[in-house]
Amino acid sequence: MTDIEFVFAECVRIQNAISDAVKNNPASLQDLPKEDMWGDLPHPDGKGPLMCGRAANQRVWRLAEQAVKYSDALGTIEIEPVHKALGKILVQRFLTERRPIDEQQAERALSSAVKEAKRARMDRTHYVPCRLMYSKGPSSFAIGPVTFHVRERFNERMASHYENYARRDGMDWEKELDERLLADARHYYDGFTWVGEVDILNCDGGTSLERARMAVTGAVNLVHILFGSFHTRRMDIGGPRLETDRRAHMSLDPKHGLYISCSSASTSAVGFEDDWGKFLGEDMAVLLRAANKALETVVNPAIKRTLGSRLLDSAAWFGDAVREASPAAQIIKAVTALERLVMTSEHDDIKKTVSQRCAAIRYEPGDTKTFEELESELAEAYVMRSRLAHGSLSPFDPEVAAFAPACLQRIEQVICWGLALFESHGLFDRELTNRQLAEGFDGLISFAQKHDAAPGDASP
Numbered sequence: 001m002t003d004i005e006f007v008f009a010e011c012v013r014i015q016n017a018i019s020d021a022v023k024n025n026p027a028s029l030q031d032l033p034k035e036d037m038w039g040d041l042p043h044p045d046g047k048g049p050l051m052c053g054r055a056a057n058q059r060v061w062r063l064a065e066q067a068v069k070y071s072d073a074l075g076t077i078e079i080e081p082v083h084k085a086l087g088k089i090l091v092q093r094f095l096t097e098r099r100p101i102d103e104q105q106a107e108r109a110l111s112s113a114v115k116e117a118k119r120a121r122m123d124r125t126h127y128v129p130c131r132l133m134y135s136k137g138p139s140s141f142a143i144g145p146v147t148f149h150v151r152e153r154f155n156e157r158m159a160s161h162y163e164n165y166a167r168r169d170g171m172d173w174e175k176e177l178d179e180r181l182l183a184d185a186r187h188y189y190d191g192f193t194w195v196g197e198v199d200i201l202n203c204d205g206g207t208s209l210e211r212a213r214m215a216v217t218g219a220v221n222l223v224h225i226l227f228g229s230f231h232t233r234r235m236d237i238g239g240p241r242l243e244t245d246r247r248a249h250m251s252l253d254p255k256h257g258l259y260i261s262c263s264s265a266s267t268s269a270v271g272f273e274d275d276w277g278k279f280l281g282e283d284m285a286v287l288l289r290a291a292n293k294a295l296e297t298v299v300n301p302a303i304k305r306t307l308g309s310r311l312l313d314s315a316a317w318f319g320d321a322v323r324e325a326s327p328a329a330q331i332i333k334a335v336t337a338l339e340r341l342v343m344t345s346e347h348d349d350i351k352k353t354v355s356q357r358c359a360a361i362r363y364e365p366g367d368t369k370t371f372e373e374l375e376s377e378l379a380e381a382y383v384m385r386s387r388l389a390h391g392s393l394s395p396f397d398p399e400v401a402a403f404a405p406a407c408l409q410r411i412e413q414v415i416c417w418g419l420a421l422f423e424s425h426g427l428f429d430r431e432l433t434n435r436q437l438a439e440g441f442d443g444l445i446s447f448a449q450k451h452d453a454a455p456g457d458a459s460p
Contacts, residue, residue: 001106003059004090008101010056011041018051041087044095060087067110075301077117078206086113120204126212127154129192130220131236133269138277143226144292145299146219147197154195155186162186191241193268196220201300213238215298218312221319222291225416226284229322229408234269236323242267287416290423307437308428314341314415321411327404328388328395334411335385338378341418342441344434351386355379358414360444361421363451371448378414381407 014036021028039057040049052060064083068074089109093099132148139153149157165182166175189195196216200208217237224232245265252258280288294308294315317337321330335354342357343350359374369377384403387393393400422428432440 001101001103003063004094004101004106004109007041007052007056007059007090008094011050011052014051014053041091044091050091060090063110064113067114071111071114073114073118073121076121076202076207077114077204080206081117081120081204082113085116086110089113089116117204121202123199123201124203124205124208124212125197125199126209126216127158127189128196128198128213128216129189129238130194130196130216131192131234131268132194132220132223133232133235133272133276134193134266135272135276136274137272141277141280143219143222143288144295145198146216146295148194148219149197150194151190151192154189154197188241191243196237198299201302203301211298211301215295217319218295218298218315219291221312221315222294222419224319224322225315225412225419226287226291227279229318229412230405231271232269233322234266236267286423287419290419290428293423293428294419304431305428306431307422310340311415311418311422314338314418318408318411318415321408326395327401330404331381331400331407332385332388334407335381338382338411338414341415344438344441346438351379351382354382356445357441358411360441360448361418362410362414363444363448364417365451371445371452377410381410 017032017036018029021032035055036053037051038054040051041060043050061079061083064079064086067086068077068079068082086109089112093105093109094101099105130148139150141148162182166179170178196219198212198215198219200211200215203211220235220237223235245267246263247265248260248262250258250260290311293305294311296303297305297308298312314337317333317340321333321337324330324333338354338358339350342354342361346353355375355378358378359371362374362378363371381403384393384400384407388395388400427440
């Protein structure tokens, strides 16, 4: 209520200041505070804006944020349409209809604004251009709800939509504009090797687009984990149209004068055999089910899986690490992926907590590496990250570039094993608290340690 009263008080104050300036000295209008001229509401008479100023506009924005936060529309609509609807509703209810500004009326105004914004929600299919691999293998493959199509197959599937778009009714200039728009869009998409297709359910336009990008990026992040960082380091999502990466360099020296070098590199992954699609067969079933459950939380806002979101966050850090050019940044982001995967609000001895929990996830009885060896390798990665982050190691030290590939490989294995572990134990379908997760990790660590101490005697 206080915020609404403040908004209208600001409207009155600013309107009085404008009226006084117009009446007494019109030239003084330019001296009015600029903060007062930023932000407005619809005028009650329907003619033009009602200035409210920056401070009042920010109050309306905060009210809109609160309205969305405590509604069933959270995660499906943006704040901006609620903010716009709320401004109109406040004027209608409290200025035009002169309703009392009380708690009940305020709550109804906020609820009405959300309800109006929810009308824009619908299911949408999005197409996100990607750079994956060059190959004559499958023309399509799926990672959960995201289906990737090679460029040629995508164009075949979209042919009828292109034709219908170009034939839309309208003035000649509108048709010409549509044709140019379509040509520009197709030219952009044709600069990529693959296109990710995903359906986003029950969201407004802006939220749907954001979730689509998150879903396709999440799927590519999981591809990095499933296929390995070394083979997928050139994969990427969207960005500038770049069919080939052409570069040049010039240098001068006293002996030879001008020296020029040019290079050309692929912008998608190479080295994939034509039958690489077999890799996504039955042996990958558990991992693909896990990927699907994690990504479902993005494409369908009604689905909540805390462990799925945690895993996607971890994969996002790892994906950024793989696509990162700087070895130092790769290490920092990759180790952060581990922290996001296993940390449950601990504050003490973080290195031991992360390295032991991740080693327990990666541990496999009968493997060539013991739990202690895995813990030591992951602790080494954590220490390297700490040295970089806290300034005791230069990002240009040769040690950093030498260690980055091993760091990525160790961490991709942990996340991959985590996918299989969480799915095989049905953990994606359970809402687990941090305490329950911590207890589960402790149990994994205990099993691994006991099995190493007395092989065959421990039971998970």
